[in-house]
Amino acid sequence: MYHYAESGLSNIYLKNGFVSETIDGEEYISIDDMQGLHKTIAQVIVDNNRPLNNEEFKFLRIQLNASQKLLGKRFGVSEQTIARYEKGQSDIPRTTDAALRSLYMESLDKSNPVSYFLDLLSDTEAKAAAKDILLEEVQHHWAVAV
Template sequence: MSYHYKASGLDNVILVNGYRIEQDPDFGETVHIEDIHGLHRAIARQLTSLPRPLTGAEFRFLRTALDMSQQALAIWLGSSEQNIRNWEVKGRAIHVANQPADRLLRVLVLSRLFKNDDVGQLLEQLSCVQNKADEPLELRHARDNWLAAA
C-alpha cells in the first residue's frame, strides 16, 4: 500500500512507507508522516536532479523548501517578483521558468539545503551584483601571484 502525498503541492509524490494512517474521533482519517522535514529534503534533492525543466509547482516547492519569499528569490535570481509569480502559478503543471532561473534555483537548493558552501558564497555574491559600468579591476603582484588589490 502506498500514500499519494498531495500536501507537498506536487501531484507526483508517492510514499511507499514512512507514514501511518490513523482514525481520529474528531477529525476522521489523519496521516502521520515520519520526519516530514527529511521527506521535504528528499523531494528537493530529487527535483534538483530531474533531467527536464521544473514545472511551476516544482519551482514553488523548491522556493518554499528554501523558506524564501517570491521577492527574495527574485533578487537571488536577478529576476522580478512578477516573473516568479508567473512561473509558479501560470506554469503550475508546465515548464515556464527560463533555463538560467531553473538552473540557478537548483544550485541554490543544493547550496542551502545540502551545504555546498562554495556555491552558496558565489550565489550570495552574484545576488548583490549591480550594474556598474567601467569599474576597474585593480590587481597587485605579490610573491609570484597576482591578487585583487583591495
C-alpha cells in the same frame, strides 16, 4: 499508498513511513521524518534532467525558506515574475532553473557559494545603474578615483 498532495506536488506517493488513523470519523495522516522526506523529494527534483515545472520550482523555493521577493532579487527579476513561474503562467528560463537547483545544492553543502555570486550580481547591477564612475590618471595609468 498515500498520495502526498500536501507537499504541493501532484506526483508524490508514499509507499510507507506514514500512519493513517480515523478519529471521530475523520482520517488523519501522520508522516515519519517530514524533514527527511522533503529533503529526499527535493534531491529527486534537483537530480532530474528535465526542466523544472511550476510545482517543483515552488517546492524548492519553499525548501530554501526563501520568499518570492528574495528569490526575485537574487535572480534579478520581480517578485511577480517568480509568482508567474510558480503559477505556470510564465516559462521558467533554463538559467533560472539551473540557478535554483544550484541554490538548493548549496543549502546542503556550504562550500558552493552560488548565493554569494547571485547576490553579488544583483547588487552589482543595481549599483552600476545608479553610480557614476570617477576615474583619474595616476602616473600615466588610469585608475578609479579615491
